[in-house]
Every structure is written in structure tokens, then in C-alpha cells.
Amino acid sequence: MSTGSVLIIDDEPLMRLSMLDALKAVGYEVQDASTGNEGIDKIREGRFDLIITDLRLPGSDGLQILKTCKDQSPHTEVIVITAYGSVDTAVHAMKCGAYDYITKPFSMxxxxxxxxxxxxxxxLRQENQELREELEGKFSFEGIVGKNHRMRAVLEKIKLVSGTDATVLIVGESGTGKELIANAIHHYSPRRNHGLIKVSCAALPETLLEAELFGHEKGAFTGxxxxRRGRFELAHQGTLFLDEIGEISPVVQIKLLRVLQERQFERVGGNETIEVDVRxxxxxxxxxxxEVEQGRFREDLYYRLNVVPVQLPPLRERRDDVFLIADHVLQELAARMKQPTKKISRQARExxxxxxxxxxxxxxxxxxERAVALAQNSEEIQAWDLCGQSSCPYLGGQPQEGCGFCMEFQREKGERRSSGETLAAARERFERSHIMEILNQTHWSKTMAAKVLGLSxxxxxxxxxxxxxxxxDEPTENGGS
Ligand SMILES: Nc1ncnc2c1ncn2[C@@H]1O[C@H](COP(=O)(O)OP(=O)(O)OP(=O)(O)O)[C@@H](O)[C@H]1O
Ligand SMILES: [Mg+2]
Incomplete structure (x- = not known):
């Protein structure tokens, strides 16, 4: 049986239906379209491994379809159907990215x-690419681990932007890696041999923050x-990382705006204008x-800061990175403790x-880290090591108030009990667990996992x-993510 999704675009009904039946019969998932425009709509909406299109069509022709396909989904392959004797057009189509052509009339x-x-x-090509990427350690850049497509887009962006002096605004929930990204931008930039100076804007009250950033003259205020030189001066020729920028007061906002516009400022209590070269x-x-809409943050400053926005997705929206990061942490810990790398049990992974x-x-x-410490004498981390309580429900104890893992256990148990666990529910539970197991075995290569599972x-x-x-919003596979 074959697997894969195919779109057939042909205006001749008999031809189209014959191809549809032939491909369905051997296991492909097949859709069809009778005009070029309908085909293009389907390409925009769906995901296909392969497109078979007639070159001459009403509406958009086969070459336009080829172009749309290469723009929208570069890894989808296209086969064009040409009329007998029009080899030139077929060759042209292949130059434009078609994979192959087939000349009418042809048998199924x-x-x-x-x-x-x-x-x-x-x-094969997909597998090669994935293997090559793994070999090149492409899933890790400056200590940032991630193969999720959104994280990879972030990494591509910061690689590009590191070489410039553009101001970057990193936005993300706590613990998503904002500081890690700021470090990477600096270390990948031509400023790497100068300082990376960090200031947490939330840690200081307004007047102290002002003095911290811009420095002060002797006698500027009591004490x-x-x-004293400020952080802007210290960061000269280097990078200044302002963390929790959303917390700065209107007064500091104005001062910051001026530095960004004019690249100069005065120390608190001073008259001398100081010029700095800071990223x-x-x-x-x-x-x-x-914050701008609610009048708490200056709009002009917002635009000055938001030159290159970098949005870090929360971990729950990039679950395909969970094991990758967990493995990375396990390897680091093992190296540090000079011990073999621990594995994570199937239940713990779930x-x-x-x-x-x-x-x-x-x-x-x-x-x-906690689980590794708790599982000291075992090769595998178990579900109860994640929770870390000796009376963990995974060990038959009582769930701990406020422990997310215990709550998870309760929720799953509740779901099972309340549904009475029908056969369908049990089957789904098994299916989910089995898919995860295979994904994990194939290092989240969806191509390989699909093959093992016998799915497209x-x-x-x-x-x-x-x-x-x-x-x-994960793409099927095409981005290789
Ligand atoms: N993609 C990643 N790969 C490996 N480690 C990561 C990744 N993202 C974050 N970390 C690690 O997670 C921890 C938290 O990251 P970081 O301090 O950069 O988060 P943050 O967004 O600045 O959080 P906060 O808003 O709470 O300050 C750090 O130890 C960091 O090394
Ligand atoms: Mg931080």
C-alpha cells in the first residue's frame, strides 16, 4: 500500500476520474480539481505530497500552478501532464521546478x-535532510535547542539580525528563553568582543533606574x-540588554526615547552630553x-523598540521541543556528573x-534536574520523579495541592472514570500514546514516524x-520541522 496525499488537476473528467481511482486503489489520499483556479485554492488550503497537473487548463495554467505550489509549499512535488509532441513545454516546466512529466496518452x-x-x-530526500540537520546540530544554536518550526523561524531571524545594529524586542512568557536569545544575538554579532550589559528594569525604582542607565554626577542626589558611569556608557560599542522593558516609568521612557533618537544623553545631575554607540x-x-493602547507606554518609544520583533512561543505551543530540550538537559547533567545519560520512561514522557x-x-x-536527583539509582526517570513528592499519586499516594503533575494525573484518571472508558476512548488513549512513542523513537521525524505507523x-x-x-499550526512536514 502507498501513502501520501495527491492532488490531481485536469479538466478532462474521464482522465481525472481514471487517475483518481487508480491512485486511490493503491492507497493514496486523493483530491481533484477541474480548473486551474480550483487547484490553486486547494493548494492554498491543503497540504499535498504530490500534485499532478495538466499543463493546459482553463483558468490558471499548469505553469502558474507550479509557481504557486513552489511558493506555498516548496517541498511538494509536481508532475506535469503534457500533450504528445510538446516536449519543449515539459522541459520548461521541469526547469521551473516540476519533478517529472508524463506524456499523453499514458496508461494508469x-x-x-x-x-x-x-x-x-x-x-529519501526528506530523510537525508533530517539526518543532515541532526548531524550538523542544527537544532541547537548558541545553546538554544529547538526544532519546532516557530523556534527555527526565530533562530533564522536572529542569525540575520545579529549582524546589524537594529533594535530587537523579544516578547515571551516567563522562562521561554528571552535572555538566552539576547545572549545569542550579542555573541553572534560583530560587537561580541565588547560588553553585553544587562539591566532588569523591574528591579529598581524610577530614580535609581535612571541613574543606573545614564549614570550620575557627584552630588546629583543624596548618596x-x-x-558614576551608567549602563549606557558601559555598553559603549557593545550591546545593552534591557529586561522587562514594559515596567519603565514615563520619565525613563522619555529619556530612553531621546537616546534612541539622538544617541546621546546627560548623566543625572550633569550637563555634559555623552554620545554612545550601543546596540x-x-x-x-x-x-x-x-500597554500603548492603554496609555501606559509611549507609542513613539514602542516603535523605536519594536524594530525587529521576536516572539517566543510558550513551551505548550511547541511540544515537539519538549523531549529535545529534556534530552539536552539530561545530556548536560550526565556530562557534569560524569554518569551515563538517563532515559525517560514511557509513562513519564506521557x-x-x-x-x-x-x-x-x-x-x-x-x-x-530534580527528577535526575530523585532517580539517582535508576537508569530511567519515572513519572513520580517528575512530581518529586514521596506520596505522589503515581505511586498510589495523595495528589499534592499545587503540583501540576499530580493535577495532571488526577485529570487523566477523572477523564477515564467519568467516561467509564468506552472502547473508543481506550482506543484513542492507546493511539495517542503509541503515536507519541513512535515519534519519540524517530526523534520527531514525522516522515519516519508516519512510515512506521503506516500513515500518510x-x-x-x-x-x-x-x-x-x-x-x-504545525505544518505537515514540508518545512522539515
Ligand atoms: N530553547 C532553549 N533551549 C535550551 N535551553 C533553554 C531554551 N529556552 C530557555 N532555556 C533555558 O531556560 C531557562 C530560562 O530561560 P531565560 O532565562 O532565557 O528565560 P526568560 O524568558 O528570560 O524568562 P524570565 O521572563 O522569567 O526572565 C534558562 O536556563 C535557559 O537556558
Ligand atoms: Mg529573563
């Missing part, structure tokens, strides 16, 4: 042969017994746009997968979506 056996060939090669990176958990991680990556790190990548993606295994 010929069609299947071409389709099988494309399918096999596409799967200012000598002149600014800011971070916040707040939605600054909303718990990690279901848990919402309100504290994001930091909470995952702490959880794994699309069917796997749909199941993952249904069971909340991956982020809702």
Missing part, C-alpha cells in the same frame, strides 16, 4: 510508476558621593501594543507531553492535531 500503470518514483525519492536588545512578558508547563523551558529544566504524513499530522501532540 505508467502513471503509478512515475508517482511511486517521486514518492520514494521525496521520502551620590562620586561620579539595544529589550525583552518583556507584556504585550507592549496593549506526563511531560500532557503537562502545560506554565513556567515554560525553565520549569522543564528544573523538573528534569498528512494523516499523522491530523491525528497529532486532534490529540494535541503538536502545535495547532
Amino acid at each position: 500503470d505508467e502513471l503509478l510508476l512515475v508517482v511511486e518514483r517521486v514518492n520514494r525519492l521525496a521520502a 551620590a558621593v562620586k561620579q 539595544l536588545v529589550c525583552a518583556t512578558q507584556k504585550d507592549l501594543k496593549k 506526563v511531560l507531553m500532557r503537562y502545560s508547563f506554565p513556567g515554560n523551558v525553565r520549569e522543564l529544566e528544573n523538573t528534569i 504524513r498528512k494523516a499523522l499530522w491530523e491525528k497529532c492535531k486532534r490529540y494535541g501532540i503538536l502545535t495547532a
Whole structure:
């Protein structure tokens, strides 16, 4: 049986239906369209491994379809159907990115042969790419681990922007890695040999923060017994990281705006104008746009700070990174303690997968560290090591108030009891657990997992979506994520 999703675009009904039947018969998921425009709509809406299109069509022609396909979904392969004697057009289509062509008239056996060939090669290429990426350690950059497509987009962006002096605004919940990203931007930039100076804007009251940032002259205020240079001066030629920027008062906002506009300022209590060459990176958990709308944050400053926005997704929206990060932490701990790397039991993995991680990556790190300490004499971390309580419900004890893992256990048990666990529910539970197990074995390569499970990548993606295994907007596979 073959797996994969195919879209057939052809205006001749008989031809279209014959292809549809032939491909369905060997196991493909097939959709069809009778005009170019309908085809393009389907490409925009759906995800296909392969598109078979006639070159001459009413509406958009095959070349336009090819172009849309390469723009929208570069890894989807396209086979074009050409009329007898129009080899030139076929060659042109291949130059534009078509994988192969087939000349009319053709038998369904010929069609299947071409389709099988494309399918096999596409799967191989995908596997190669994934292996190469793993080898190159592409899932880790400056200590930032992640293969989730949103995290990879973030990494691509910071690689690009590091070389410039553009101000970056990093936004994300607590523990999502904002500081880690700020470090990476600095270390990847031409300023890496100068300082990376960090200030937490929430830690200080207004007047102290002002003096901290801009420095002060002797006698500027009580206690200012000598002149002191501020963080902006210290960061000269380097990078200044302003953490929790959403917390700064209106007075500091105005001063900051001026530095950003004119690159100069005066120390508190001083007249001398100081010029600095500083690259600014800011971070916040707040939605600054909303702060602007509610009049708490200056709009002009917001635009100056938000030149390159970097949004870090919460961990619960990038579950495909959970094990990758957990493994990374396990390896680091093992290296530090000079011990073999511990594994995570199947049940513990399920718990990690279901848990919402309100504290994001930091909470995952702490959880794994604690679990390793608790599982000292065992090769495997168990579910109860995650919870860390001696009376953990996974050991038959009472759930601890305020422990997210215990709550998770209770919730799952409750769900099972309240549903009376019908056969369908039990089957779903098993299906979910089995998919996760295979995904884990294949290091989250959806291509390989789909193959092992005997599903198309699309069917796997749909199941993952249904069971909340991956982020809702995860692409099937094409981005290789
Ligand atoms: N993608 C990642 N890969 C590996 N480690 C990560 C990743 N993201 C975060 N961490 C780790 O998680 C911890 C928290 O990260 P960080 O301090 O950068 O978060 P933050 O967003 O600044 O949090 P807060 O808002 O609470 O200050 C750190 O130990 C960091 O190294
Ligand atoms: Mg931080």
C-alpha cells in the first residue's frame, strides 16, 4: 500500500476520474480539481505530497500552478501532464521546478510508476535532510535547542539580525528563553568582543533606574558621593540588554526615547552630553501594543523598540521541543556528573507531553534536574520523579495541592472514570500514546514516524492535531520541522 496525499488537476473528467481511482486503489489520499483556479485554492488550503497537473487548463495554467505550489509549499512535488509532441513545454516546466512529466496518452500503470518514483525519492530526500540537520546540530544554536518550526523561524531571524545594529524586542512568557536569545544575538554579532550589559528594569525604582542607565554626577542626589558611569556608557560599542522593558516609568521612557533618537544623553545631575554607540536588545512578558493602547507606554518609544520583533512561543505551543530540550538537559547533567545519560520512561514522557508547563523551558529544566536527583539509582526517570513528592499519586499516594503533575494525573484518571472508558476512548488513549512513542523513537521525524505507523504524513499530522501532540499550526512536514 502507498501513502501520501495527491492532488490531481485536469479538466478532462474521464482522465481525472481514471487517475483518481487508480491512485486511490493503491492507497493514496486523493483530491481533484477541474480548473486551474480550483487547484490553486486547494493548494492554498491543503497540504499535498504530490500534485499532478495538466499543463493546459482553463483558468490558471499548469505553469502558474507550479509557481504557486513552489511558493506555498516548496517541498511538494509536481508532475506535469503534457500533450504528445510538446516536449519543449515539459522541459520548461521541469526547469521551473516540476519533478517529472508524463506524456499523453499514458496508461494508469505508467502513471503509478512515475508517482511511486517521486514518492520514494521525496521520502529519501526528506530523510537525508533530517539526518543532515541532526548531524550538523542544527537544532541547537548558541545553546538554544529547538526544532519546532516557530523556534527555527526565530533562530533564522536572529542569525540575520545579529549582524546589524537594529533594535530587537523579544516578547515571551516567563522562562521561554528571552535572555538566552539576547545572549545569542550579542555573541553572534560583530560587537561580541565588547560588553553585553544587562539591566532588569523591574528591579529598581524610577530614580535609581535612571541613574543606573545614564549614570550620575557627584552630588546629583543624596548618596551620590562620586561620579558614576551608567549602563549606557558601559555598553559603549557593545550591546545593552534591557529586561522587562514594559515596567519603565514615563520619565525613563522619555529619556530612553531621546537616546534612541539622538544617541546621546546627560548623566543625572550633569550637563555634559555623552554620545554612545550601543546596540539595544529589550525583552518583556507584556504585550507592549496593549500597554500603548492603554496609555501606559509611549507609542513613539514602542516603535523605536519594536524594530525587529521576536516572539517566543510558550513551551505548550511547541511540544515537539519538549523531549529535545529534556534530552539536552539530561545530556548536560550526565556530562557534569560524569554518569551515563538517563532515559525517560514511557509513562513519564506521557506526563511531560500532557503537562502545560506554565513556567515554560525553565520549569522543564528544573523538573528534569530534580527528577535526575530523585532517580539517582535508576537508569530511567519515572513519572513520580517528575512530581518529586514521596506520596505522589503515581505511586498510589495523595495528589499534592499545587503540583501540576499530580493535577495532571488526577485529570487523566477523572477523564477515564467519568467516561467509564468506552472502547473508543481506550482506543484513542492507546493511539495517542503509541503515536507519541513512535515519534519519540524517530526523534520527531514525522516522515519516519508516519512510515512506521503506516500513515500518510498528512494523516499523522491530523491525528497529532486532534490529540494535541503538536502545535495547532504545525505544518505537515514540508518545512522539515
Ligand atoms: N530553547 C532553549 N533551549 C535550551 N535551553 C533553554 C531554551 N529556552 C530557555 N532555556 C533555558 O531556560 C531557562 C530560562 O530561560 P531565560 O532565562 O532565557 O528565560 P526568560 O524568558 O528570560 O524568562 P524570565 O521572563 O522569567 O526572565 C534558562 O536556563 C535557559 O537556558
Ligand atoms: Mg529573563
